[in-house]
Amino acid sequence: MESFSIFRESKSDLKPMDAEQLREHAHKMVDFIADYYKSIESFPVLSQVEPGYLNKLLPDSAPVLPESLQNVLADVQTKILPGVTHWQSPEYFAYFPSNSSTAGFLGEMLSAGLNIVGFSWVTSPAATELEVIVLDWLAKMLKLPSDFLSQGQGGGVIQGTASEAVLVVLLAARDNFLRRFGKNSLPKLVAYASDQAHASMQKACQIAGIHPENCRVLRTESSNNYSLSPSILREAIAKDVEAGLIPCFLSATVGTTSSTAVDPLFELGKITKDNEMWLHVDAAYAGSACICPEYRHYIDGVEEADSFNMNAHKWFLTNFDCSVLWVKDRNALIQSLSTNPEYLKNKASQGNMVVDYKDWQIPLGRRFRSLKLWMVLRLYGVENLQSYIRNHIKLAKHFEELVSLDQRFEIMAPRTFALVCFRLRAPQNDEDCGDKLNKNLLEAVNATGKIFISHTVLSGKYILRFAVGAPLTEERHIETAWKVLQEEATALLGGTGA
Numbered sequence: 001m002e003s004f005s006i007f008r009e010s011k012s013d014l015k016p017m018d019a020e021q022l023r024e025h026a027h028k029m030v031d032f033i034a035d036y037y038k039s040i041e042s043f044p045v046l047s048q049v050e051p052g053y054l055n056k057l058l059p060d061s062a063p064v065l066p067e068s069l070q071n072v073l074a075d076v077q078t079k080i081l082p083g084v085t086h087w088q089s090p091e092y093f094a095y096f097p098s099n100s101s102t103a104g105f106l107g108e109m110l111s112a113g114l115n116i117v118g119f120s121w122v123t124s125p126a127a128t129e130l131e132v133i134v135l136d137w138l139a140k141m142l143k144l145p146s147d148f149l150s151q152g153q154g155g156g157v158i159q160g161t162a163s164e165a166v167l168v169v170l171l172a173a174r175d176n177f178l179r180r181f182g183k184n185s186l187p188k189l190v191a192y193a194s195d196q197a198h199a200s201m202q203k204a205c206q207i208a209g210i211h212p213e214n215c216r217v218l219r220t221e222s223s224n225n226y227s228l229s230p231s232i233l234r235e236a237i238a239k240d241v242e243a244g245l246i247p248c249f250l251s252a253t254v255g256t257t258s259s260t261a262v263d264p265l266f267e268l269g270k271i272t273k274d275n276e277m278w279l280h281v282d283a284a285y286a287g288s289a290c291i292c293p294e295y296r297h298y299i300d301g302v303e304e305a306d307s308f309n310m311n312a313h314k315w316f317l318t319n320f321d322c323s324v325l326w327v328k329d330r331n332a333l334i335q336s337l338s339t340n341p342e343y344l345k346n347k348a349s350q351g352n353m354v355v356d357y358k359d360w361q362i363p364l365g366r367r368f369r370s371l372k373l374w375m376v377l378r379l380y381g382v383e384n385l386q387s388y389i390r391n392h393i394k395l396a397k398h399f400e401e402l403v404s405l406d407q408r409f410e411i412m413a414p415r416t417f418a419l420v421c422f423r424l425r426a427p428q429n430d431e432d433c434g435d436k437l438n439k440n441l442l443e444a445v446n447a448t449g450k451i452f453i454s455h456t457v458l459s460g461k462y463i464l465r466f467a468v469g470a471p472l473t474e475e476r477h478i479e480t481a482w483k484v485l486q487e488e489a490t491a492l493l494g495g496t497g498a
Contacts, residue, residue, distance in 0.1 A: 044449025045089045090472035094454035097469025101317035103379040107372025117365045121354035122346045131370035141291045145303045148326040156326045157360040158369045162284035163200035165309040165325040170204045172332040173249045173278035191249040192216040194228035196256040226261035255286025258456040259413035269304020281308045288315040334359045392418040396468040402482045418468040435462035444488040451481045
């Protein structure tokens with residue numbers, strides 16, 4: 001009897017999985033990606049396409065018959081890449097970095113090849129156990145307190161993003177307080193963060209049911225370098241307690257998005273401890289720098305925290321997504337996020353012998369993300385990772401010095417890590433004119449395609465941000481970027497040079 005296949009294929013068609021076809025096509029894909037990296041500087045850093053461009057280039061329905069990989073890659077080259085903003089470009093200085101690396105790529109490739117769904121230990125023991133081990137390694141590199149290690153009551157877990165990390169710990173804090181004060185106390189719970197905290201904190205409050213009016217966004221000042229003042233926090237808590245509300249959660253930041261400000265963890269931690277609140281530390285960007293001994297002091301006071309988060313996918317050569325969260329009490333997460341349906345029950349889980357990471361996160365399914373972090377740590381080693389961070393900080397310092405030499409520009413916040421906040425000076429101290437001038441400069445610079453930078457607002461002023469952190473960035477790219485900024489500034493100012 002003739003065998004039947006759901007795929008009516010010729011010898012040249014791609015099978016669902018075939019080792020030799022995989023080998024052949026994967027080689028072609030790796031060559032394509034390697035060639036992309038060799039030519040990455042030839043692309044405009046910020047995509048220059050108009051909204052809806054791709055609808056005009058692709059058919060309105062899927063192909064009935066299979067196409068060749070060669071044809072697909074040709075379309076990637078001519079139709080997709082023009083619509084890509086090149087985050088790995090050495091001239092990318094916007095937002096914060098999102099690092100790719102050879103080691104991270106190889107780990108991602110292996111994860112995709114194994115394609116496990118590791119929601120519980122039994123579904124792939126190695127996925128769970130490697131994550132536990134690798135996050136203990138990283139915690140020790142950061143010199144986190146032993147309370148955050150897996151040997152005690154705490155431990156680490158890889159989330160998708162820092163937004164997920166703050167959400168799950170806020171849920172844990174919320175449920176702790178509901179158990180203490182009763183389920184009807186939810187409208188009284190109050191969460192706190194500075195006005196420099198990431199917007200994910202406000203979204204987490206929305207999802208967790210913290211009333212918008214109970215999500216306190218506390219003001220910061222330039223005189224404090226935009227860090228959260230302990231006295232401001234203490235005053236806000238006292239006012240809420242007096243009003244019969246229940247302070248439950250503070251998100252402190254090490255390396256804010258706008259200016260990389262650092263909140264004083266030790267002092268804030270004393271306040272949260274006195275009020276029996278949950279303290280979360282968001283070090284999504286700057287946590288990576290704290291593997292260097294000379295920057296570790298920025299997380300002094302983390303011993304007062306209940307949870308700590310850093311994004312290995314930002315500045316730690318680990319491909320997106322890989323956001324690392326440590327907690328002192330893993331049971332707080334498990335109590336809030338655990339489900340135990342019959343179809344997932346197994347001997348190891350029922351016997352409490354293992355970690356089931358499905359109970360530490362929002363979704364059930366999870367990828368084998370620890371593989372890429374493991375490869376980054378093994379293929380680069382601690383010393384090379386430290387040198388990588390230090391080099392970017394050195395390059396940012398060089399850019400800061402270049403800005404300082406041009407009297408038309410001013411530095412707008414202290415450079416703590418590898419972000420420089422600066423702007424063109426406002427003519428005749430006219431701030432409205434200054435804001436417009438800097439908006440125009442940003443648009444002009446990004447329209448060149450030669451570099452990509454982003455902006456923020458500090459103390460009501462429109463500020464330009466220059467974040468160094470792409471793996472391929474060298475000193476020559478810093479100098480080229482500065483030249484582009486100077487040329488576009490000269491054009492805006494009517495030919496007035498430095």
